[in-house]
Amino acid sequence: MEAFLLGASEVLSPVTLAMMLAGAIAGIIAAAIPGFTVTMAIVLTLPLTFTMDPLQGISVMLSVYVGGYTGGLISAALLGIPGTPSSVATTFDAFPMARNGEPGRALSLGVWASFFGTIISTLVLIVAAPPLAIFAVRLGPWEYFSLIVFALTIVASLVGNSLQRGLIAALIGLAISTVGADPIMGRPRFDMGWELLAAGLPFLVVLIGIFAISQLASEVEDAEAIKRGEKLIDGEIEFKTWEVMREVLMRPVNLIRSSMVGVAIGALPGAGGSIANLVAYDQAKRASKTPEAFGKGTPDGVVASEAGNSATAGGGLIPLISLGIPGSAVDAILMASLMVHGISVGPRLIMDNADLVYGMFLAMAVSSLMMLVVCVLSMRAFLRVAEVPKWVVVPVVLVCCVVGSFALNNRVTDLYLLAAVGLLGYALRALDYPLAPLVLGVILGPIAETNLRRALMTDPDWSLFLTRPVSLIFLVAAVLSVAWAIRGILKSRSQARSGKEPT
């Protein structure tokens, strides 16, 4: 109790709170700009925390982290471009909702879902950190590969108009992930001797190219409308704060399920928000009584995606606090910031620095509250983005994408890849290929390959995938997931057929 109060007194001091507020605002703005990510915002914040106390520094970084997970929803809802990889699924329903004339509701739903997702994940973090962490790190490459096989079945929910083209897009994504040095031995693959392909296709460049560039290009398709000064979105600029809060709370099952998905995936080293939002969305769609409404602007889709990605913030801290293992790049930077202050992160962290750990728990909750306050107060300003004419937004956001892609690795060659991938994305979009499965393939490809090869290097026996219990559970879940998807497709086909028959 003494340690908790000590941590609380530091986190709740006016100076720390003011810095956390600035951090939350910086995180939201950074993630709202397409091409800029939470990781980038955290990296830029790190040097600023060197002069602060350890808890103060980590609290500021946590506020950037929490703010960043929410900020991605702004461009996802208003521009149809995921501000960060963790808001890919948010575009599926928040953007159609905004286009249907309810941009304020779309943003508000996302903000509230993010807030509750973070709070739920903090509660889980406090209660279940040690046992969950031990479970997560006991998973071997067999379990990871089976988990990725299960995650790949999400494709069935993202295929759009054609299952065949959805599968092709997912396989193109997996194929893109194989370009460059192979993840185990570092052998060059498919680089055609070109320097720009030798390092592979960076995931973020692919994401920005596929989603942002192609979306921006499609905004200028109608030459007449753009010359008239058409805006991005015409609709009600109304945030409806409390009404939407009730709307989110009226979906407790979706909210808790999506948050739990986020926590579980966040706790797995190497996974993170970019997968959690898609898995949470997929689970919400499968559990829904109206799955056909998904992708057309249903509130359930926005809630699932945003609660799922925000909950990974707490989930990612579970292995970090309990075992000193960072679950993602952002967690690694948080760990580095503690190590800079001479705090060794590992299983003894909670024993040696209990005030710091309790302070981190509290900082998570305070950060999410700050994010909520900042969003509620400033969302009207963000909504003004929707009133800016397309001829302004398209070129300016394109420049932001270019700067963001360059700043990732300081490589000009990444910009050539960005333009090429953007063109590919636009071509695929024009040909009615769904783009989400492609991005899923790019995310999951390297994890699947690494773990498959690592498993067989450890033991060449293939049957281990079936005899290790957790691996078997994931594989059975994958089979059930595919069966469920096939059932859904057959059902919708028979409904379509019976609808066509004359009565």
Next chain:
Amino acid sequence: MSELDTGASRQGAGEIARLLSYVALLAVSVGLFLEARAMPTSRFEILGAGAFPMIVHGCLSLLLVVSIIGALRRIPAAAYAGFGAAAATWLREKRLVLVLFACLALYVAAMPVIGYPVATLLFLIVVQVTLAPKTRGAIATAIVLSLVFSFGLNWLFAEVFNVFLPRGH
């Protein structure tokens, strides 16, 4: 030609465009499958660097072959005749998209030579003036925004974040 005919002809052209995309993807996928097959396996593991790409390209090629067969059976023979005209119409309608991609290509190609601020200034002015309504207010806005997002952003990154955008030769 009636609106219904135009719609049907567009749908047919779309199907043909997709068929062409399947064929192009199949050619690339088969090529990469063969390249992956030629990769030597390591003595340290059962699967080599080429195994996973072979699985991916094998599945992709199979799926593309099925898609090609399906598309060939679906597309009526008459649709092929109108494909050239439909493609030309589509390209004409999407001329601003083509202009945008051409400007983007020139922009990223010029950036290492003339540097971020100048390349961005030119890119923003050209694209905004192309897309904007031709009014004085719009042109003035375009110029101000171009200066802010070229020289302004370059200053912000260099002075505040210590990230140096391409400076040119």
